Amino acid sequence: MTPRSIAAIILAAGKGTRMQSDLHKVLHPVAGRPMLLHLVDSVAALAPDRSVVVVGAGRQQVEAAVAPLGIATAHQAQQLGTGHAVAQAEAALDGFDGDVLVLYGDVPLVSAATMRRMLDRLHGEDAPATVVLGFRPADPGAYGRIVAEGDRIVKMVEFKDATAEERAQTLCNSGLMAVRSSDLFALLARVGNDNAAGEYYLPDVVMLAAADGRASAVIETDAAEVAGVNSxxxxxxxxxxxxxxxxxxxxxxxxxxxxxxxxxxxxxxxxxxxxxxxxxxxxxxxxxxxxxxxxxxxxxxxxxxxxxxxxxxxxxxxxxxxxxxxxxxxxxxxxxxxxxxxxxxxxxxxxxxxxxxxxxxxxxxxxxxxxxxxxxxxxxxxxxxxxxxxxxxxxxxxxxxxxxxxxxxxxxxxxxxxxxxxxVARAAQDVRPGWAARFREAMAALKAAGKR
The missing domain is CATH 2.160.10.10 (Hexapeptide repeat proteins)
Structure with missing residues (x-):
């Protein structure tokens, strides 16, 4: 079987205001290397045909960091949600036919092995429309939830829009996804923003595919691997x-x-x-x-x-x-x-x-x-x-x-x-017998006379 081409879209358009820094969030170092470049290294292990970083606020810093690596950038002028961000990479992937990984520049520890698992599952016998990377944190908090039967996704919902029953689910959405390029942008074009935040959510492509009769799959990883950085x-x-x-x-x-x-x-x-x-x-x-x-x-x-x-x-x-x-x-x-x-x-x-x-x-x-x-x-x-x-x-x-x-x-x-x-390059030693004793006597006499 001929290996399929791989592309990666890395989202790095957020302002990162909670970092309180002039340095772009994704360029803050982990182990002496910008976290974005940790992720780029993991992607490189898969030998992708194309990589695109979606930039926004502070774009000049991010562009300067990835340009020497030959990585393309796409500009998200307005932050209108993750679905909108991914859509900005469409032009950079024009003509590409293969599998697309959607990753996040502030989630730097995702391994190449996990990315490969996502791609392999995308080409399972049941040919899921998308593969989502899920995890079970100790505190699910405000993460989007995944309702699944086995590894088949029944529903995905953002926390803001979830019911109490859905919020009780422990399987959470990391935001990372694998999808065929032939599906990705067609599905994104149908994503709306009728939700609590008024944003275009990337996870909506899963439910849109389901409406077309095409199921999606979830694979799980440890919460530490998909930990993100916002502060x-x-x-x-x-x-x-x-x-x-x-x-x-x-x-x-x-x-x-x-x-x-x-x-x-x-x-x-x-x-x-x-x-x-x-x-x-x-x-x-x-x-x-x-x-x-x-x-x-x-x-x-x-x-x-x-x-x-x-x-x-x-x-x-x-x-x-x-x-x-x-x-x-x-x-x-x-x-x-x-x-x-x-x-x-x-x-x-x-x-x-x-x-x-x-x-x-x-x-x-x-x-x-x-x-x-x-x-x-x-x-x-x-x-x-x-x-x-x-x-x-x-x-x-x-x-x-x-x-x-x-x-x-x-x-x-x-x-x-x-x-x-x-x-030998030093001054000759000059020794003056008795000089130190005479000096002390003279100083003691001055001190006794009240002089300094």
Whole structure:
């Protein structure tokens, strides 16, 4: 059987006023990625022929977010209901013949597997006119209700228009739907707005199809998968749900999370086997952790790559471009940015490595900084294999410390240091015997005389 073409319509026209934000609701991040793009990623797993995002208020922000992905947009100038919103995508799907998924940009956790289940049911032996995704929340509240016999939909009704008996139903409408393109827009053209809200409801297509003698089906999913975001509190709830799922996956794949509830992942974090993650570790986007790594408490990583057997923290910060090669170690209060710490190299405490290359086996003493910025330009520091940089040293880039060289503690290095050389760049120590005692006596006399 030849696979049918798939299109997705994602509704993202709402104002999101309850978010109290200048950022469009669907662009608020979950795990470091806009919630709309989480949904786009799930849709992409189905290899759709076309995707259309319906925009309205704040359309410029949404259009800018999806344009680089080659996703079309359709404008809903007036918010007249979900049916009206979907109808705006008709022109963008002109000539398309296949299955259409209707999704919501503020319902970001719907999986590709659930979408596939909807499409598969659409092509069941009984050929339902539409497939609706239902769920049973702990509190049905004001959700639209589905009255069903088995998985056959008898009636769908919005809460505002439901009777007391219908409101007693526990099966709720998520709003997500699968329908053939040949049916969708023809049914939408018949949807009216004679209801309590005066809106054009997408679920009405189900009852219109029923009036034509064509039944629709409902499939169910867990309420957490179709949780929507209308407020900051709901956004926090979605984040918590996503993080809980990701933590469970990390542990199932062989990582140890000492206090799982305190570890925060990004949408693209990659974690190897036998990784130990201590409490209160945060991963920003773009982090890759190899096997056997230990990440100690209170570390923050973003855009970083950590090699096999390396150790990070505690209280370390790895910024974008930071690379720890295998067996390397950064300790407490060490920050790296756009820098490579070679195999087995160490920067154990209180160090900043920016725009730097540190060779294998090198040792960077406490309080060392690479002075990489002169107020206008960034410059690189290169430290050779086996070099030793003493504590409280400042390496003023561009500068190279040769392999095996030693930089004496407290030095300010402004010129290259040859391999195996010793560099000392600090003022000569001047010791004046008895000076401190005489100073104290003089100060005590002044104080006794009432002088300051």
């Amino acid at each position: 900051r509190a709901e956004l926090a709830g979605i984040e918590a749900a996503w993080q809980a799922t990701r933590r469970a996956r990390a542990m199932a794949e062989g990582a140890t999370l000492v206090a799982p509830e305190t570890v925060w992942f990004a949408h693209d974090t990659q974690i190897g086997r036998d990784v130990v993650i201590e409490p209160n570790v945060v991963f920003g986007p773009g982090v890759r952790i190899a096997d056997g790594v230990t990440i100690r408490a209170f570390s923050h990583l973003a855009g970083a790559s950590v090699g096999e057997g390396a150790e990070v923290g505690p209280y370390a910060r790895l910024r974008p471009g930071a690379v720890l090669e295998p067996q390397a170690k950064v300790g407490n209060f060490v920050e790296m940015k756009n820098a490579v710490l070679g195999r087995g190299a160490k920067a154990n405490h209180l160090t900043y490595l920016g725009d730097a290359e540190v060779g294998a086996g090198a040792n960077i003493g406490a309080g060392t900084i690479t002075c990489n910025y002169n107020g206008f330009l960034k410059n690189r520091t290169r430290i050779g294999e086996g070099a030793f940089v003493g504590s409280n040293s400042a390496l003023v880039a561009p500068v190279t410390i040769g392999a095996g060289a030693i930089v004496a503690a407290g030095s300010v290095i402004t010129r290259d240091v040859a391999p195996d050389a010793l560099a």
